[in-house]
Amino acid sequence: MADLRSTASLTQREYSDLKHSRLDMSHNCSRCGVTCAGIQLVRPAPDPEIEALLRTNLPPSEAQEAFFRKTRREGTPRLAELEARIADAQAKMDVLLHERDNLV
Known part of the structure; x- marks a missing residue:
C-alpha cells in the first residue's frame, strides 16, 4: 500500500x-x-483542500491552516471515541474466540 x-x-x-x-x-x-x-x-x-495541497509545494494559506487546525481539533475526540469502541469490540471478539477455541 x-x-x-x-x-x-x-x-x-x-x-x-x-x-x-x-x-x-x-x-x-x-x-x-x-x-x-x-x-x-x-x-x-480525500478532502479537496488536502488534494490541492498535495499537488503543490507552496505553503498553506491562512484559511487552509485554519481548516487543518479545525479538522485536527474536531478529529481528536472522534478518534478517541473510535479507539474506545474498537477496544470494546476487540474485548468482545476475544471472548468469542476463547469460546470457539474451547469447543474445538
Missing part, C-alpha cells in the same frame, strides 16, 4: 487504481491475522 509521500507523485490513473484497490482488497485483522475478504476496508474520499 502506498504511503502519503508517494501518493503525491502518482498520476491520476495510478491514484484512481490505488483508491479502488483499497476499497476492493481483502485485509487481515491486525490482531489475529484472519483474512476479512467479505468486509470492505472503506476509506473516505
